[in-house]
Amino acid sequence: MIVRPTLLLDSRRVERNIETMARKVQGEAVRWRPHMKTHQSAQIAELFRHRGVEAITVSSLSMAKYFADHGWRDILVAFPVNLLERELLVELASCVHLGLLVDSPLPLSQLASSLESPVDLWIKIDVGYRRAGLSWDDEKGVLSLAEEIMQRPCFRFRGFLTHGGQTYSAGSPERIREIFRENLDRMNSLKRAFSLRFPRVGVEISVGDTPGCRLAEGWRGVDEVRPGNFVFYDLQQLSLGVCSQEEIALAVACPVASLYPERSQGLLYGGAVHLSKDTFLDAQGRRLYGWVVPLREEGWGRVEEGGGLLSLSQEHGLFELTPPLAASLRAGGLAAVLPAHSCLAVSALGAYQTLDGRAVERLREA
Amino acid sequence: MIVRPTLLLDSRRVERNIETMARKVQGEAVRWRPHMKTHQSAQIAELFRHRGVEAITVSSLSMAKYFADHGWRDILVAFPVNLLERELLVELASCVHLGLLVDSPLPLSQLASSLESPVDLWIKIDVGYRRAGLSWDDEKGVLSLAEEIMQRPCFRFRGFLTHGGQTYSAGSPERIREIFRENLDRMNSLKRAFSLRFPRVGVEISVGDTPGCRLAEGWRGVDEVRPGNFVFYDLQQLSLGVCSQEEIALAVACPVASLYPERSQGLLYGGAVHLSKDTFLDAQGRRLYGWVVPLREEGWGRVEEGGGLLSLSQEHGLFELTPPLAASLRAGGLAAVLPAHSCLAVSALGAYQTLDGRAVERLREA
Numbered sequence: 001m002i003v004r005p006t007l008l009l010d011s012r013r014v015e016r017n018i019e020t021m022a023r024k025v026q027g028e029a030v031r032w033r034p035h036m037k038t039h040q041s042a043q044i045a046e047l048f049r050h051r052g053v054e055a056i057t058v059s060s061l062s063m064a065k066y067f068a069d070h071g072w073r074d075i076l077v078a079f080p081v082n083l084l085e086r087e088l089l090v091e092l093a094s095c096v097h098l099g100l101l102v103d104s105p106l107p108l109s110q111l112a113s114s115l116e117s118p119v120d121l122w123i124k125i126d127v128g129y130r131r132a133g134l135s136w137d138d139e140k141g142v143l144s145l146a147e148e149i150m151q152r153p154c155f156r157f158r159g160f161l162t163h164g165g166q167t168y169s170a171g172s173p174e175r176i177r178e179i180f181r182e183n184l185d186r187m188n189s190l191k192r193a194f195s196l197r198f199p200r201v202g203v204e205i206s207v208g209d210t211p212g213c214r215l216a217e218g219w220r221g222v223d224e225v226r227p228g229n230f231v232f233y234d235l236q237q238l239s240l241g242v243c244s245q246e247e248i249a250l251a252v253a254c255p256v257a258s259l260y261p262e263r264s265q266g267l268l269y270g271g272a273v274h275l276s277k278d279t280f281l282d283a284q285g286r287r288l289y290g291w292v293v294p295l296r297e298e299g300w301g302r303v304e305e306g307g308g309l310l311s312l313s314q315e316h317g318l319f320e321l322t323p324p325l326a327a328s329l330r331a332g333g334l335a336a337v338l339p340a341h342s343c344l345a346v347s348a349l350g351a352y353q354t355l356d357g358r359a360v361e362r363l364r365e366a
Numbered sequence: 367m368i369v370r371p372t373l374l375l376d377s378r379r380v381e382r383n384i385e386t387m388a389r390k391v392q393g394e395a396v397r398w399r400p401h402m403k404t405h406q407s408a409q410i411a412e413l414f415r416h417r418g419v420e421a422i423t424v425s426s427l428s429m430a431k432y433f434a435d436h437g438w439r440d441i442l443v444a445f446p447v448n449l450l451e452r453e454l455l456v457e458l459a460s461c462v463h464l465g466l467l468v469d470s471p472l473p474l475s476q477l478a479s480s481l482e483s484p485v486d487l488w489i490k491i492d493v494g495y496r497r498a499g500l501s502w503d504d505e506k507g508v509l510s511l512a513e514e515i516m517q518r519p520c521f522r523f524r525g526f527l528t529h530g531g532q533t534y535s536a537g538s539p540e541r542i543r544e545i546f547r548e549n550l551d552r553m554n555s556l557k558r559a560f561s562l563r564f565p566r567v568g569v570e571i572s573v574g575d576t577p578g579c580r581l582a583e584g585w586r587g588v589d590e591v592r593p594g595n596f597v598f599y600d601l602q603q604l605s606l607g608v609c610s611q612e613e614i615a616l617a618v619a620c621p622v623a624s625l626y627p628e629r630s631q632g633l634l635y636g637g638a639v640h641l642s643k644d645t646f647l648d649a650q651g652r653r654l655y656g657w658v659v660p661l662r663e664e665g666w667g668r669v670e671e672g673g674g675l676l677s678l679s680q681e682h683g684l685f686e687l688t689p690p691l692a693a694s695l696r697a698g699g700l701a702a703v704l705p706a707h708s709c710l711a712v713s714a715l716g717a718y719q720t721l722d723g724r725a726v727e728r729l730r731e732a
Contacts, residue, residue: 277643
């Protein structure tokens with residue numbers, strides 16, 4: 001029985017989402033290295049293994065360790081290498097095929113002197129998102145970093161990796177496709193420059209981002225894709241036009257603490273510590289923290305039956321009590337919240353359970 | 367040695383902050399029931415016990431259980447009662463002096479039929495914050511709820527409780543004092559109405575919010591205060607003019623992953639899952655996620671030496687690399703982040719450590 005905020009999984013939707021992406025990736029004939037940061041669950045990772053996936057992406061060394069402990073042997077840590085975790089780096093490099101990112105020559109010598117086993121190195125490229133990476137148009141910097149990597153026998157130079165997160169602020173599916181194409185052009189121009197300079201060295205392109213991987217077709221020059229969020233999707237993806245609401249596979253069940261019909265609002269036991277404070281833009285352009293819908297035995301209700309999650313404090317979630325919600329919720333019962341961003345809701349909460357009440361294990365950091 | 371995002375505590379500042387608030391509360395001659403949701407640590411709670419505090423506030427039953435297990439015997443759960451956690455309610459009511467909130471008559475009969483031991487009941491009043499509670503000007507509704515409570519022998523009616531969170535959006539310390547005074551006026555008008563109607567029944571006023579408790583003087587009619595955040599403070603409180611930067615007692619140590627001097631930015635291993643996505647307004651009115659400052663052996667640096675935390679993804683934190691930061695940070699080293707909201711950073715991360723490396727234990731929810 002659910003008595004406090006709890007992650008709920010619709011396992012049929014999860015399987016369908018994986019199936020859909022699997023077909024897409026197969027059609028494009030690239031390597032699939034799904035990102036595990038969205039679910040952080042060895043059990044969900046098994047669904048990928050059953051489809052022949054052998055290589056995965058994670059976003060921290062702790063996550064790499066967790067999946068290594070669950071039998072994964074080809075793991076890419078898609079975050080610029082954190083030299084402070086040297087001990088864990090050495091341990092992981094000795095037991096799995098480990099991939100790391102660099103975006104500057106600085107860590108190379110320290111990394112080389114620490115490692116006892118070789119690792120794959122990817123150069124993180126900034127294709128315009130302006131978060132991490134060497135800028136795609138800094139050809140000179142990129143090639144000189146590649147050269148430095150290739151000079152050291154403890155590194156296997158793999159190629160160029162990017163996360164084109166600009167797709168998350170695109171205004172339409174068509175714009176997402178355009179951005180994705182533009183990002184590929186930028187990555188391919190680097191690949192060409194590399195191949196001209198080092199004609200006998202192999203070089204790969206790895207790209208991420210669920211919006212682009214879902215919507216764009218014709219992944220010219222791409223060797224590997226790393227989408228993650230598509231396993232669950234969420235309201236950010238729905239509002240971008242990336243998924244349908246029938247594909248959202250994760251919700252947070254929350255106790256309904258009080259209803260205030262006089263001001264058309266209600267209060268959930270479910271706040272920032274359960275849902276994170278990420279937001280999405282609803283159809284009217286309001287910045288909201290999630291969407292409250294009825295929760296029934298067979299699953300959660302539709303967006304049309306719900307209302308916006310207006311504000312979050314530590315444990316409080318204030319929502320709009322729309323007429324359909326008022327008709328279906330009662331104080332002392334449960335509601336479901338479709339999260340703005342499922343990756344962060346998963347990180348905020350503990351173990352999942354499926355709609356039919358089975359527990360799903362996941363990583364808990366110390 | 368710190369190798370990944372870690373909560374850092376300046377214990378001298380914590381003790382000084384508690385001392386300052388203790389003097390204030392003593393001067394106002396009210397009961398002090400500090401909120402434990404900010405630190406969620408039995409060890410920090412002991413600092414209050416040493417000052418004679420016997421009554422505490424928490425924001426969930428899980429937190430109540432944790433502090434009950436650590437010897438606290440007078441615990442108020444400052445959140446409208448969650449009837450779904452009936453089992454835990456019954457257990458807690460049997461072993462501690464338990465206080466609960468209601469803001470509607472709905473839960474009363476179910477609560478009465480579940481409980482085996484009496485509990486204190488407070489009526490949650492909305493003084494204008496519009497989050498939870500019966501509106502302060504709904505005198506009829508409030509008195510009739512009080513009457514219903516008093517009719518049941520399993521409840522001890524205690525009085526009216528509010529959290530005047532409007533102070534968090536005040537533009538100046540003077541405005542915080544005004545709002546606090548106005549909130550007290552509203553609570554006192556309810557207390558008068560109650561005493562006129564039930565002249566022989568005692569009724570108390572309990573108020574919260576760190577900004578008001580810190581800045582306002584003359585807590586007319588107040589029986590109990592429940593500030594919490596003052597233990598650590600944070601940038602929200604600093605930007606409101608509630609604390610000085612020398613009073614901020616919590617920071618998050620984060621590895622510096624990369625520096626991008628060409629765009630005056632840097633990247634921390636430290637993202638939304640470590641800091642939460644809460645924000646504050648800096649001196650120029652920018653909405654930021656925290657403030658990055660140098661980290662030295664003796665503690666973290668001053669705001670003037672730092673730069674804004676511009677955006678957060680799951681594990682990425684992008685900050686502005688101001689000239690003083692560029693002079694003091696290096697990739698592969700550590701920086702400190704002053705959080706926008708310390709309560710949420712504490713909830714996001716695991717155990718604390720003090721500046722001199724001692725571990726501080728805290729509640730971890732399952």
